[in-house]
Amino acid sequence: MSDEIRRQLVEAGVAILERDGLQALSVRKLAAEVGTSTMVVYTHFGSMTGVVDALSDEIFARFGEALAAVPHTDDPVADFFSMGAAYRRFALRNPQHYQLIFGTAVPASLSSCRTDLTVTGHATSRDTSFQVLCASVRRMIAAGRIRDDGEAAVAGRIWSICHGAVTLEMAGFFGTEGHGLRDILSPLTVDFLVGMGDERGRAEASLATAAAMHLASGN
Known part of the structure; x- marks a missing residue:
């Protein structure tokens, strides 16, 4: 389940990036896109830097x-x-x-x-x-x-x-x-x-x- 959540977060991040641009990407927005908590995002990526690295x-x-x-x-x-x-x-x-x-x-x-x-x-x-x-x-x-x-x-x-x-x-x-x-x-x-x-x-x-x-x- 953990791998599936991570995959969903990456997919959502890629979608936000293309739709709204990098400047619009945030932990809160990513969590909302998937319907989870910001804590889940931090658990999987550690920080926004981790999120951006995963997306790249x-x-x-x-x-x-x-x-x-x-x-x-x-x-x-x-x-x-x-x-x-x-x-x-x-x-x-x-x-x-x-x-x-x-x-x-x-x-x-x-x-x-x-x-x-x-x-x-x-x-x-x-x-x-x-x-x-x-x-x-x-x-x-x-x-x-x-x-x-x-x-x-x-x-x-x-x-x-x-x-x-x-x-x-x-x-x-x-x-x-x-x-x-x-x-x-x-x-x-x-x-x-x-x-x-x-x-x-x-x-x-x-x-x-x-x-x-x-x-x-x-x-």
Whole structure:
């Protein structure tokens, strides 16, 4: 029963975060959402810091699962584009979640777990999604599509492109009709891959393959 209550509290916290934002989250509001006492919240999480840490762990897990769910084909570059679409989709559908795990204005307990990925090869001590991206980079290098500048460094460059474009789209600078993906992120990523050694025709063909899979899936 204790595990079930904890699960309900985490689910409720995630819902409050997306609906009202982090600033609206409190022990009292979380308890009321589940229909329990504040003491139960403190028993399971210790403090608001514990609550936020638990929510971030849950959101990191969901984000990592969204990226890892992209199927592998015989075209690692097409798979990479599909992963980029999954990244963008998660961020746009869950903006508060995305800002909690990757934003700059986050609680100290979250910022303190972030690491210098150029040194450690890991983005944070909690996030597995960066390793999913590294694996995608490794596949593209192994296929001879891009040069090997070190998978963590290349993944960091790709992440910078995707995060920057998605953050600007979330802020409304590219509208709401998908122009950010069509006119900004996709061609920018093609240019990056070409700069990393891929042939433009092959990169564009991989993009077209990913786009067709995206349309077929209905996402």
